[in-house]
Amino acid sequence: MKYLKYFLFLLLINCKGQNSESMKDQPTNALINETSPYLLQHANNPVNWYAWNPETLAKAKKENKLLLISIGYAACHWCHVMEHESFENDSVAEIMNKDYINVKVDREERPDVDQVYMNAVQLMTGRGGWPLNVVALPDGRPIWGGTYFPKAQWMDALTKIADLYEKDPRKFNDYASQLEQGVKRLDLVQMNTETPEFNEAFINTAVNQWSERFDHEYGGIKRAPKFMMPNNYHFLWRYAFQTDNKELKDYLNLTLTKMAYGGIFDQIGGGFSRYSVDEKWHVPHFEKMLYDNGQLVSLYADAYASTKDPLYKSVVFETLDFIQKELTAENGAFYSSLDADSKTPEGGLEEGAYYIWTKPELQNLLNEDFELFSDYYNINDYGYWEHDQYVLIRNTSDEDFRKKHQITAEQLQQKIQDWKDTLLQAREKRSKPRLDDKTLTSWNALMLKGYLDAYRVFGNGDYLASAEKNANFILNTQLKPDGGLYHNYKNGTSSINGYLEDYAASIDTFIALYENTFDDKWLTASRDLANYTLDHFYNEANSMFYFTSNKDTALLSRTIEYQDNVIPASNSMMAKNLFKLAHYFDNNHFETIATKMLNNIKPEMKEHPTGYSNWFDLMLNYTQPYYEVVIVGKEAKQKLHTLNQHYIPNILLAGSLTEKNSPLLLNRFNPDKTLIYVCVDKACKLPVEDPQKALQLIEK
Numbered sequence: 001m002k003y004l005k006y007f008l009f010l011l012l013i014n015c016k017g018q019n020s021e022s023m024k025d026q027p028t029n030a031l032i033n034e035t036s037p038y039l040l041q042h043a044n045n046p047v048n049w050y051a052w053n054p055e056t057l058a059k060a061k062k063e064n065k066l067l068l069i070s071i072g073y074a075a076c077h078w079c080h081v082m083e084h085e086s087f088e089n090d091s092v093a094e095i096m097n098k099d100y101i102n103v104k105v106d107r108e109e110r111p112d113v114d115q116v117y118m119n120a121v122q123l124m125t126g127r128g129g130w131p132l133n134v135v136a137l138p139d140g141r142p143i144w145g146g147t148y149f150p151k152a153q154w155m156d157a158l159t160k161i162a163d164l165y166e167k168d169p170r171k172f173n174d175y176a177s178q179l180e181q182g183v184k185r186l187d188l189v190q191m192n193t194e195t196p197e198f199n200e201a202f203i204n205t206a207v208n209q210w211s212e213r214f215d216h217e218y219g220g221i222k223r224a225p226k227f228m229m230p231n232n233y234h235f236l237w238r239y240a241f242q243t244d245n246k247e248l249k250d251y252l253n254l255t256l257t258k259m260a261y262g263g264i265f266d267q268i269g270g271g272f273s274r275y276s277v278d279e280k281w282h283v284p285h286f287e288k289m290l291y292d293n294g295q296l297v298s299l300y301a302d303a304y305a306s307t308k309d310p311l312y313k314s315v316v317f318e319t320l321d322f323i324q325k326e327l328t329a330e331n332g333a334f335y336s337s338l339d340a341d342s343k344t345p346e347g348g349l350e351e352g353a354y355y356i357w358t359k360p361e362l363q364n365l366l367n368e369d370f371e372l373f374s375d376y377y378n379i380n381d382y383g384y385w386e387h388d389q390y391v392l393i394r395n396t397s398d399e400d401f402r403k404k405h406q407i408t409a410e411q412l413q414q415k416i417q418d419w420k421d422t423l424l425q426a427r428e429k430r431s432k433p434r435l436d437d438k439t440l441t442s443w444n445a446l447m448l449k450g451y452l453d454a455y456r457v458f459g460n461g462d463y464l465a466s467a468e469k470n471a472n473f474i475l476n477t478q479l480k481p482d483g484g485l486y487h488n489y490k491n492g493t494s495s496i497n498g499y500l501e502d503y504a505a506s507i508d509t510f511i512a513l514y515e516n517t518f519d520d521k522w523l524t525a526s527r528d529l530a531n532y533t534l535d536h537f538y539n540e541a542n543s544m545f546y547f548t549s550n551k552d553t554a555l556l557s558r559t560i561e562y563q564d565n566v567i568p569a570s571n572s573m574m575a576k577n578l579f580k581l582a583h584y585f586d587n588n589h590f591e592t593i594a595t596k597m598l599n600n601i602k603p604e605m606k607e608h609p610t611g612y613s614n615w616f617d618l619m620l621n622y623t624q625p626y627y628e629v630v631i632v633g634k635e636a637k638q639k640l641h642t643l644n645q646h647y648i649p650n651i652l653l654a655g656s657l658t659e660k661n662s663p664l665l666l667n668r669f670n671p672d673k674t675l676i677y678v679c680v681d682k683a684c685k686l687p688v689e690d691p692q693k694a695l696q697l698i699e700k
Helices: 004-012 037-041 054-063 077-087 090-099 111-125 151-167 169-186 200-211 230-243 246-261 290-307 310-326 359-376 398-405 409-427 441-458 461-478 500-517 520-536 570-585 588-605 609-623 636-643 691-696
Strands: 049-051 066-072 100-106 132-136 142-146 341-343 349-351 627-632 651-656 675-680
Touching: 037 077, 037 100, 049 054, 054 066, 054 100, 066 111, 066 151, 077 090, 077 151, 077 349, 090 100, 090 151, 111 132, 111 142, 111 169, 132 151, 142 151, 142 169, 151 169, 200 230, 200 246, 200 588, 200 609, 230 246, 230 290, 230 609, 246 290, 246 310, 290 310, 290 441, 310 441, 359 398, 359 409, 398 409, 441 461, 441 500, 461 500, 500 520, 500 570, 500 651, 520 570, 570 588, 570 609, 570 651, 588 609, 627 636, 636 651, 636 691, 675 691
Parallel strands: 049 100, 066 100, 627 651
Antiparallel strands: 066 132, 132 142, 341 349, 627 675
16 A cells, blocks of 8 residues: 555546636437436437446457546445536546446445445545545556646546556556555454354443433434434334333434434435435425435334334334335336436436425515414424525424414314415426436335334324335346346336345344235245355354345445445344345255344444444344244234233244144144234243233333
8 A cells, every 4th residue: 555645646636727618519429229328318428438347348458548436326325426526527527438447336336346346445535425426446456546636636636647657667566556455344244253252241332332422412423424323223222211211211212203304305206315415304305216215214103102202103104105106116116316416497406406495485475474384394493404404404393382382283283284285286397307217126115114013003004005015026027037036127027137235124024024914924034035145155164144136246345335334234134134035944054144243243333333233233122132933824914913902022933824834833833812922032932912912022
């Protein structure tokens, strides 16, 4: 790494601006043949873009040209900015086309490529993000990179890099080799040879350390921007419930309430944006991502099951209404995202233009109701954004608002519905944000799980119907003849081999579908997919799973994703899946792998708990009682529905309306009565018929 500072200094100093040039025409490049909306957005750039594929990589080697790899996604605001400033510019395109093989990558379609080059950029610069721009040698090894670059800086850097490569390519080769080793070291997970030992004290210490960063005014973590991190709060919710930690419960209720009150939640049309740029969840980065909303539906559904807070119920219902209206295809598949940007009346693109309001607009639309509305949604200093524009935000409960204005609950709810109808009608006349209509298996599974959790808690049959339709899409369309999964789907075509995240999320949601329907097909599908991952993703040397299949073309490094982020790590999801499947199928091999995986990660968990929340959730299964609850008999589904009215995070559910011979159901059917068996640590209580009595047998 000794050349790092030299290259960064040499390539980035003395960057001088250039006059903007408008494009003379709109040529077509190779991206016109792709299906990714993000790639298609660049199909008319003057830059001679190629997609990431073996042919493109072979072309770079044949011509001995540097690769310029630019990675982003359709809803990325700064990706659009850099496209407009640089990639639509003829002068920039001339430099890029002359000296580079230019490759555009949709990070959502190719998370494997994104992970490798993100790791490299973080090693080089200490930070990462999107757009992600990397220069690599013809063999794909990175030598320089960063995120967003202004046009002048971008042109200057690319010119210097090309000149240096022509004069002394050996220096780049030396640096690339060192950086390659650094990237590969990031993906090393050592087998922990110590005897697995999981205890409450370990978790308590980590949560106490974590709590030092809690924001007790607005919820979340004391920082800006603020990301919602659903799996963080899902683990903390379970932990607070099982340990009866009132202070933590209060903090979590504050967090979920402030998120629901904030501009990060679309107060008019439902659904969450990706993150808030401020500490009070007010002004979002306006793109709406499927994966956020799927996980947040699950979180708020469980929060309602635990508290019966009507705010949480409304968040679930309004978010699923948004998903149904904006992100659901006719075949039951879910689309990926809505863009942050949309067109203004003047014709330009502006972040948040679809969602923001001016005071005169609202006064004109709401007439005599404006004053009441403005107090509810803070059309004042608290809700002000910029340029005389407002992002709707609440800061008081409905109960307090009713008392202040002396109106009934029914009157307020009617007012709110009228306001939403009026503003939604007005908003529909605006130019809508662009839709990324590709389908990703992993994200679909997360959204499907959200529908299932909503059905479990609220009993809405439409939610189950949507879940089953999507699950059948995955099983019938995304499942390959060899038993593997595809990652993507667009225009009737699935083309990219599945990643571990696709299997992990699908197994998890298929298990949940079984638990909600007792249809064996979903449990069998989960087991079969798990066996496939063991054949094609498993690393026996350290008992972890690679992100890519052994059928995929090798990249610079074969990554192992184990740190939880906005989406839980694919390895933490797989460990939890194997833990559950071990119970369902009495499979000691699955149980051994799950335990080894958790033990491998344990040394890192205490130091950085926010990055391991899904692993901590699994650890609770070992440190607290974990129950197998089996319901067998003709009324099994009715009794399941009764149990599901309660928040019980430490159970596994199995059931049947008839005699079955699977490990948990064998010899338990009685034609004359429906029995509930509660078992823990391979010991069962006497079966009961009353669900309330079964609940009494289950400890937190």
